[in-house]
Amino acid sequence: MNISERFLIIHRVTGFVGRVTRSQPRFMLIMIGAGWGILKEIFLPSTWRRTVKIEFWKTLRQVTAGGLLSVIVVASITGFGIVAQAVFWLGFAGMAQMTGGILASVLVREIAPVLVGVILLGRSGMLMLAEMGNLATQGQLKTLTSLGIDPFLSFVLPRTVAMTISGFTLGTLFSLIALGTGYVVCWAKGIVTVSLWSFMFQVVNSVNPLDYIGIPIKFLLSGLVVGLCCCLSGMDITSEDNLTTLLPRGFSRGILSVLAINVVVDLVLGSV
Structure with a gap:
């Protein structure tokens, strides 16, 4: 084997390793760059043109109002299944004083942001993904770009910001409804004898001071990554993709x- 053949083999091997390495974090790097672009553009008055405002309010109404019923149902089931059972078994084990801390750390801090993110993804994110995919495959995004209209500012930014606000709103409602439903169930069964305000105060008093920052950030970022992931996945479609390949890929990216x-x-x- 001469030097040129060795060089060709090394070139092919390094090229393959480079393609695999670059393809794995590619979408994550795109999301990081797009997220930074949103943080940079969101505070500029010139960004919020009339068309961008219309898209923002339309998306906010669709996401918040459309996901409200799902949040109420899922939060009620969660409150019945988690809150009621936690209160019952902790009281049964003689550890009723730990109820507030467990509910605050498990339900509000860990479960609520994930479930709200899944609701946003399944209820509105997939619709957003399909719309952006259709715009990309039909060449409308390229047409807008050729006319001097930036699709990122016209579609990605307002929809992602609307998702972010909706994530915080629905997350707060989810936590309140889940805790309230759990209290009502426990009160009806005679497990809890304190008032609703005392029960809520016990939960709030058990929250770690850092969680007052972490929980809202989780709700906000869950909505942000869902909106950003769905928009970018739709724009990242190729000529070989269709809805049967685009939707599963977008859903898995959103969940991750x-x-x-x-x-x-x-x-x-x-x-910290």
Whole structure:
């Protein structure tokens, strides 16, 4: 084997390793760059043109109003299944004083952001993904770009910001409804004898001071990554893709993004 053949083999091997290495974090790097672009553009008055405002309010109404019923149902089931059972078994084990801390750490801090993110992804994110995919495959995004209209500012930014606000709103409602439903069930069964305000005060009083920052951040970032992931996945479609390949890929990316952002927030706050 001469030098040229060895060089060709090394070139092919390094090229293959480079393609695999670059393809794995590619979408994550795109999301990081797009997220930074949103943080940079969101505070500029010139960004919020009339068309961008219309898209923002339309998305906010659709996401918040559309996900409200799902949040109420899922929060009620969660309150019945988790809150009621936690109160019952902790009281049965003689550890009723730990109820507030467990509910605050397990339900409000860990479960609520993930479930709200999944609701946003399934209820509105998939619709957003399909719309952006259709715009990309039909060439409308390229047409807008050729006319001097930035699709990022016209679609990605307002929809992602609307998702972020909706994530915080629905997350707060989810936590309140779940805790309230659990209290009502326990009160009806005679497990809890304190008032609703005393029960809520016990939960709030058990929250770690850092969680007053971490929980809202989780709700906000869960909505942000869902909106950003769905928009970018739709724009990242190729000529070989269709809805049968686009939707599963977008859904898996969205789930991983929601779980990853919650883990990252826990790690950051845990190191403080």
